[in-house]
Amino acid sequence: MATREEILSAAQRHLISEPTASLGDLASAAGIGRATLHRHFASRDELLVEIAERSLDRWQERLDHVDVEAVAASGDGERIRACLIELMHAYVLDAEEFGVALTDHVATHTRALRERCDALLDREVLLHAAGQETGVLRRDVPARWIGHAVYGLLVAARDALEAGDVARRDLPDLVLTTLVDGVSA
Amino acid sequence: MATREEILSAAQRHLISEPTASLGDLASAAGIGRATLHRHFASRDELLVEIAERSLDRWQERLDHVDVEAVAASGDGERIRACLIELMHAYVLDAEEFGVALTDHVATHTRALRERCDALLDREVLLHAAGQETGVLRRDVPARWIGHAVYGLLVAARDALEAGDVARRDLPDLVLTTLVDGVSA
DNA sequence: CTCGTGTGAGACATTTGTGTCTCAAACGAG
DNA sequence: CTCGTTTGAGACACAAATGTCTCACACGAG
Incomplete structure (x- = not known):
């Protein structure tokens, strides 16, 4: 049962x-x-919407837990860096259980869900922008692009894990360093 | 007509x-x-399979065009770097027209297509590994993860372009630098 | 002009999955 | 044990999309 x-x-x-x-x-x-x-x-749609909402809830919890607006407003580079790292690690851990919402059609194309997602992304992009202003993140790329890059690497993480190409325990640091440092030597 | x-x-x-x-x-x-x-x-499946195959054809053409195996085997770091850059730029340009295959279920779950995709990825990962050996790419991440990261950033590029968050002409360099240098300052 | 070919609208058949419901059986509480 | 509730299998209805086909019309070649 x-x-x-x-x-x-x-x-x-x-x-x-x-x-x-x-x-x-x-x-x-x-x-x-x-x-x-x-x-x-009651329906397939209700199930999928609820799954998507759970994923957004988890994302929201992550942002709330670190009090992302306060961190962004602090202007404290070290605090912002630590917050970014904490969030990124948390997202990678979440991708295993909630990763379907990254690419599910209901999640990505339902108006209300899309709007909620955009609102959460706006909150996060605040942090990216604060990172740029405090010199933690580079300024020569749009803050919103950083949000997309985070998303793309989470999709990659989910798929790499699913394909068995990467060890679960390595994944958080791997994704974080790829985002932060890139792949050049 | x-x-x-x-x-x-x-x-x-x-x-x-x-x-x-x-x-x-x-x-x-x-x-x-x-x-x-x-x-x-004849059927929806035939249409989708053909779309997926076209995308794989394009990817294959890209790898053939740069003669990826010869570049990887050359052991010439500069040549490898230039090849990686050329491929990445080409992939981003392709994402606009062929990006559906990145996440379409038929493309990602049909056995024959999956196998062909894995074979092309293997060729590309050869180049990543050569990049690592010649000091162009970092060695502390799995070569295969680099392939996943490329994929993830292409999904991001497609979506950022679709969302109008990034200017088309900026995208190739933006994606390349994010992959290569990351987002840290 | 005629004629052959291709086309799109529309009708119809089929398929697959979803939604709805029944009922015998299982289960747990008392 | 009885009894109320929950469950899953299965039957059936429904819906949307796909697959199949017809036919009047459009179009271009000769």
């Missing part, structure tokens, strides 16, 4: 490797029957 | 912003009727 949370967790993990899985497949992945899945979620 | 190539081009561009577009939508995007689309492609 699976709780609603357990169903959501199982579904979102299954969707990472099988993005077009049927509701029957998702029910099986959660160890329940399809009728039971429907008792919890 | 659209040629087969024109239909493919229109479809793959439309799919970037509307990944779940119906065949009717894709036909409209190409300026033809759905019956005509079916005269060219």
Whole structure:
């Protein structure tokens, strides 16, 4: 017997490797029957929206936890750097469980979700911009591009992990250093 | 009247912003009727597979054009660096037209396409490894991770361009420098 | 002009997955 | 043990998209 949370967790993990899985497949992945899945979620869309919202909730929690606005407003370069590092590590850890939302069509194309995502990205870009002003991050690239680069490397992290190309324990530092230092020698 | 190539081009561009577009939508995007689309492609799957194959063809052409194996085997750091830069620029330009294949389910989950993609990635990772050996690229990250990072930044580039967050003419250098130098100051 | 060919709209059949519901069985509480 | 609740399998309805086909019309070649 699976709780609603357990169903959501199982579904979102299954969707990472099988993005077009049927509701029957998702029910099986959660160890329940399809009728039971429907008792919890009225439709496929409701399930996918809720998965996307959980991912946005997690992102929001990450930003809240570090109090991103206060850090950005502090003007303290070291504090901003530490915050960026903490966030990046946290995102990489999250990508394993929540990574489906990075590329799922419902998550990326539903108006309300898109708007919520943009709002969270704006908060984060505040931090990137503060990093640029305090000399932590380079100024010659748009702050918003940094947000995209973070996103792209998270997609890469999710896929590298899924493909077994990278060890789970290496991934946070690997992604962080790739973002921060790049790949040149 | 659209040629087969024109239909493919229109479809793959439309799919970037509307990944779940119906065949009717894709036909409209190409300026033809759905019956005509079916005269060219027996099924949706055939259309999507062909789009994916075109993208892989382009990637292959890029690798062939620079003769990636010869460059990797040359042991010449400068030559390798120039080749990496040339490829990266080319990939970013390609992302606008061929970017759908980066995340399309048919492209990423069809066995034969997956295998072809892995083979091309292997060729490219040869170059990354050669870059590491010659001191162009850092050695403390897996060569294969560099391939993933390239992929992730291309997804980011496609989306940033689609979102209008970055100017088209700035994108190649922006992506390259993010990959090479990272975002730290 | 005629004629052959290609086209798109539309009708219809099929498919797949989703949504809805029933019911026998399982399960846990008392 | 009984009884109320939950469950999953399975049947069925529905919907959207795909696949198939027809036919009137458009178009270009001769």
